[in-house]
Amino acid sequence: MKYINKFIYVLVLGVLASCTYEFPEQQIEAPTSGNADFTKIVAVGNSLTAGFMDGALYDRGQQNSFAVMLAQQAEAVGGGEFNVPEINSVNGFFQMGPQGPLGRLILTINPSTGATGPAPIGAGDAPSDFTGNKANLNNFGVPGITLLTAIIPQTGGPNVPQNPAFNRMYERFASNPGTSTVIGDAAAALANGGTFFTFWLGNNDVLGYATGGASNPAILTSDADFQERLGLALGAMLQANTEAKGAVANIPSLAVLPYFTLVPWNALPMTQAQADQANQGYAAYNGGLGQARVAGLITAEEEAHRRVQFQAGQNGFVMEDDFLTNLSALGLPSIRQSKSTDRATLPLSSALGQPVGGNPALLRGISFPVEDQFVLTPEEQTQISDKIQAFNGFINAAVQANSDRLVLVDVNQLLNRVLQGQVSAGGVALTASIIPPNGGFSLDGVHPNARAHAFVANHFIEAINVKWGSNISKVNPNNFIGNDLPR
Known part of the structure; x- marks a missing residue:
């Protein structure tokens, strides 16, 4: 048989006159903190909290995570400095190439076919040790971690075995590598003058199983284990400072992710x-x-x-x-x-x-x-959907059990609205795609880009404002770029 060229999905890119949009004026009173204290915010989570984008952790993504945006907006109501464990790399690390580390994904145009798709930007950097003051960190987002690897002295995650750099993502800024834990370090930061925290863990307890085509049941967390580990992790944060309040996010539906929609069934x-x-x-x-x-x-x-x-x-x-x-x-x-159902x-x-x-x-x-x-397959999709629903039920129950101190941030509902075309800013939509300028997902098809992180930050702010009577101002999503245009 004649060789059939590999499938390359094509992105249709319109002519863009401008990527700057208006944001509706917010009619609010002078910002106040309400019944919460934002003096020191501590964020704990996985790649979403870390700002991982385009298949890599790199400077621009790290500085445009929802956690950083939320902390910046909270400065107007007494919020203090928010320190992240800087990666100090413009391109980050996507994977190893024949000449060494390759950096983040960018959109490229195939000169032979004209097809547009993601490819590594070129040279990247293997994650290096954080050289700043670990005791002053506020962001404890670690790409790849599950609830289990957040509470035990382990630095890797099972959902990305092809990327050994993930084994360095916590080790590089751990208080005591090999002994300390992500939750332990975050709880210590909260105990040391912390007043508010965000908690977004659990995605990787099902994501790794799904991105691997549901082929490895061993990495899918059981309901009992998830509930127990969630209680341990969230409990550690609540106990670290019994006065601190927090915002807890749930798990989005994987049906929203371009990772599962970019390759058509009849490809x-x-x-x-x-x-x-x-x-x-x-x-x-x-x-x-x-x-x-x-x-x-x-x-x-x-x-x-x-x-x-x-x-x-x-x-x-x-x-x-x-x-x-x-x-x-x-x-x-x-x-x-x-x-078509696959x-x-x-x-x-x-x-x-x-x-x-x-x-x-x-x-x-x-x-x-x-x-x-x-x-x-359809059966596997149903299994994954049921699992996310069960996990979100545990998250909701944990928040309700501590309703005086916690608020649920329903990111699942937000991204479902994105999928239905119901989310926009200044009349400019956010879409569940990687196509610029409106696409809300970075080029790995899993993680939000900077513009989408702004919507997520606003979703946190809305929940916090309603719960504690604060009036933190929202960010303007249109001040943040989505994905770069093809090179």
Whole structure:
């Protein structure tokens, strides 16, 4: 079979006259703190709190996290300095390349095809030790951590095993590397004059499982473990200063993330000749399905669901599906073509149609089934959605149990509104995409960009103002850039 070029998603970029927009004037009285004290804010969380964007932790992202924005707005009501463990890198670290560390993702245009998509900017920096005063830190956001790795002396996270730099993200500023914990350090900062805290953990207890195509159940946190670990982590913060108040965020739906929407289910383009050649390879498989149906092993509906049939134009890719009836006794694998209800993960964009193991006869998605780690089936999507709902229930219950001191920040609801096109500033929408200027997600398809972080900061501010009668001013999201235009 002729080699089929790898799928590269195309971003349609309009002509941009300007990226500066108006923000409605806020009619509020002189800022006051209400019944809360913002003298010293401590933030604890994962990559979202750290400002991780574009597949890397780098200077611009770190300084444009919601935590930094919230602290800046709180200065008008008595808030003090907010120190972050500076990464001191313009490009950060995305992955290792043949010549060394590669930096954050940027949009690039393929000179041969004209297709636009993310690629490393070039040279990056491996995370170096923080050289500032650790005792003065306010932001304890650590990319990659789960609730478990926040409360034990461990510096890595299971959701990004391909990126060894994550093992350095806490170690580089830990009070006692190898012994201290993220929660322990944050609680110590709160005990040392802290008056208010933000808490946003739990995302990675399900995100790693989802981004891996639900292929590794061992990294999906159980309900019982999540509830126990949440109680330990949040309890440590509450006990560190019994007068401090806090804002606790929940877990967004993964259906919002471009990581699961950028690669369409029918991402394989084929000519009629290519389709005919591929179909010949599945004639025996399709025939075997018919025999299994006649023997009563599968229904007619499952036979139709499993049949592989390519045609000229865009096609679904052949994929593994463990939820199909096991017909291995007949020599038939559990495979089918992708449907509109499946969600491919972003890494498939560079793997689809490519030779597996360098063998030109094994093309991923055509003559070789796409592996489980690249796709979420409808059953897996339901499992993940149910898990997030359960985790958010535990978070809500924990907040309600301490309602005199905590407020829930429903980020899940905010991002669902983004997906529905209901969020804007000054008439300029925020969209659940990576396409500039309106796209709210950075180029890794998972983490918000700076403009989206401004909306998240405002969501925190709204919840805080309502809960404690403060009137902290909101930030203007349109003062923050989304994703850079292609280079």
